[in-house]
Each structure stands twice: as structure tokens, then as C-alpha cells.
Amino acid sequence: MxxxxxxxxxxxxxxxxxxxxxxxxxxxxxxxxxxxxxxxxxxxxxxxxxxxxxxxxxxxxxxxxxxxxxxxxxxxxxxxxxxxxxxxxxxxxxxxxxxxxxxxxxxxxxxxxxxxxxxxxxxxxxxxxxxxxxxxxxxxxxxxxxxxxxxxxxxxxxxxxxEPKQAHALKLGGNFLISAMIHSLGESFVYAKAQGIDPEVFIEAVNSALFQSPFYAGYAHVMLHPPEHVGATINLGAKDLRLLREAAASAGARLSLADSLAEVFEQAKQAGLAEEDWAVGQYKMAQRRGTA
Missing domain, CATH: 3.40.50.720 (NAD(P)-binding Rossmann-like Domain)
Structure with missing residues (x-):
């Protein structure tokens, strides 16, 4: 073809x-x-x-x-x-x-x-x-x-x-869940370290017990072992979150977690992390906020 x-x-x-x-x-x-x-x-x-x-x-x-x-x-x-x-x-x-x-x-x-x-x-x-x-x-x-x-x-x-818009809306919703997952993983790792627990041990135990998700394991690995080549960036994640919030607002829906994550992304950009890997940058923000 x-x-x-x-x-x-x-x-x-x-x-x-x-x-x-x-x-x-x-x-x-x-x-x-x-x-x-x-x-x-x-x-x-x-x-x-x-x-x-x-x-x-x-x-x-x-x-x-x-x-x-x-x-x-x-x-x-x-x-x-x-x-x-x-x-x-x-x-x-x-x-x-x-x-x-x-x-x-x-x-x-x-x-x-x-x-x-x-x-x-x-x-x-x-x-x-x-x-x-x-x-x-x-x-x-x-x-x-x-x-x-x-x-x-x-x-x-x-x-x-x-309707084509349904696929684009779903993609934005999925990316929102990725951001939320990364944010929760980052704060969990900050918590684990504060308790003297190796984040690698933490995610292995929790993922095995609760999620059995290769997605959680994969993003945790990216966060704890930053890749040589950046995948999606903080800028890209921020863009997708903005589009999600715009779509929600146009439909009369309010997403409080999305609003909170938007603040995190904005702080990440102000901290010079705009071109960092999406997962790595969010984890760095969790570390900064967790020790503030």
C-alpha cells in the first residue's frame, strides 16, 4: 500500500x-x-x-x-x-x-x-x-x-x-492517568526513602501485591534509572494535561487532580525541567517538594 x-x-x-x-x-x-x-x-x-x-x-x-x-x-x-x-x-x-x-x-x-x-x-x-x-x-x-x-x-x-474525537479524548485521558501514576510513584518513593526503604524494593513489593502491572514497573524503572534518550518530555506532558483540562471544561467537568498536576508541571518548567523526560522530571519534582 x-x-x-x-x-x-x-x-x-x-x-x-x-x-x-x-x-x-x-x-x-x-x-x-x-x-x-x-x-x-x-x-x-x-x-x-x-x-x-x-x-x-x-x-x-x-x-x-x-x-x-x-x-x-x-x-x-x-x-x-x-x-x-x-x-x-x-x-x-x-x-x-x-x-x-x-x-x-x-x-x-x-x-x-x-x-x-x-x-x-x-x-x-x-x-x-x-x-x-x-x-x-x-x-x-x-x-x-x-x-x-x-x-x-x-x-x-x-x-x-x-466519532474521531472520542479517540483523541481517550488518549488525553490515558495520558492524564500516566501523569497521575508517575506523581503517585514519585511521592511513594520519597516516602519509602524517608522510611529507610529502597524504592526498588518498595515498587517490587507493592506492584506484586496490588497491581501486577508492567506499566508501573516500567515507569518506576525509568524514574529510578533515567534513560540515555528522553522519551516524552515534561513540556509534552504539560501540553497534554492542558488539552485534557480544556476538553473537560468544555464539557462542564472539573478535574481537581488534573488542576493540581498542572501546578506541578508549571513548577517543573520554572525549575528548568521542561525538556527532561516526563517521568524523570516529575520524580525530580516529587523529590524537591518532598524535602522542601
């Missing part, structure tokens, strides 16, 4: 690698020059603009950083939207606001262009292994059309509704 892939950053590149590995033909584009080079060496074709990536494509995947990047790439000069045709399926894998997802749905419908949302859970190393978890929303026939492509980089797929 011919695929246009827009956004070859830390997550997009390994996802695109997986698509090439299973035999798809890719045309790739990224806002920053040089980021597509590893994919070009594997046989991908370089697109000069977002619109060029669509030429002859059966599917176009967008995996861009935030709302601003999506709006610029999709609606800007030489943007994707004006190039899309009714024969090309647009799959939005980015983590974006519910409001932008609604706008994209309306605009695609107005032009008769098929569109679904398929944001993913997982860090870059998980994407490299082809073990992301993808949440999908859109019309049933389009979801089934996209499924073989999504399976190339997914260990599982959850279909969460027929």
Missing part, C-alpha cells in the same frame, strides 16, 4: 520504520530537515511538502507534535487538506485537542474525505518494537480499512467509537 507519512520525530520515525518493514511504500515529510534521512536510507521517498506526500497515496498518516503543528501542516500553505482526495484515507495519529479533532472531522466531511483518529500509547522504544497500543475512532468501514496498517506498529487496537 502507498502511504504518505507526515511527522518523522521520535515517535513517527519508528512507526514509519515498521510500515516499511512489512512492505508498504512510504513518502515521508517532516518540518525539520534531516529527520527523514533514516527512512530514506530504507527506501522511503522524500516529499517536498505535506501536499506532495499525498500524491498517489492510499492512506496519509499524520504524527505531528501538537495542535499548532497540525494546523500548520494540514491547513497551511501547500498543506495536506487541499491535496487530499476522496480516495485517500487520512489517519490522525497525533495527540491533539478534542476541539481540533472536531474541526478536522467537520472539514473532512465537508470535502468528502475519509478520516479517522488513531492516537497511540507507548514510548519510542515501544514503537520500535511494534508494540504500541492504538485507540481508533471513526466509521466502521474506515477503521477496517486502516486496521492492516495500524497492526504494523501495534500490539493491540481498541476501537472506542464512531
Amino acid at each position: 502507498r502511504i504518505g507519512f507526515l511527522g518523522t520525530g521520535a515517535m513517527g520515525t519508528p512507526m514509519a520504520h515498521r510500515l516499511i518493514a512489512v512492505g508498504h511504500e512510504l513518502a515521508v515529510w517532516n518540518r525539520s530537515e534531516g529527520k527523514t534521512e533514516p527512512l530514506l536510507r530504507e527506501g522511503a521517498i522524500a516529499a517536498g511538502t505535506p501536499a506532495e506526500a499525498e500524491l498517489g497515496a492510499d492512506v496519509v498518516i499524520t504524527m505531528l507534535f501538537d495542535d499548532h503543528a497540525n494546523e500548520e501542516v494540514i491547513f497551511g500553505q501547500n498543506g495536506l487538506m487541499d491535496a487530499l482526495t476522496p480516495s485517500t484515507l487520512h489517519v490522525a495519529c497525533s495527540t491533539i485537542s478534542v476541539a481540533l479533532s472536531e474541526r478536522l472531522t467537520r472539514e473532512h466531511a465537508r470535502r468528502g474525505i475519509p478520516f479517522i483518529a488513531a492516537p497511540v500509547f507507548g514510548r519510542p522504544n515501544v514503537a520500535e518494537a511494534g508494540k504500541l497500543w492504538t485507540v481508533v475512532a471513526g466509521p466502521d468501514d474506515l477503521v477496517e480499512r486502516a486496521r492492516p496498517i495500524l497492526e504494523a506498529f501495534s500490539r493491540g487496537i481498541s476501537v472506542v467509537g464512531k
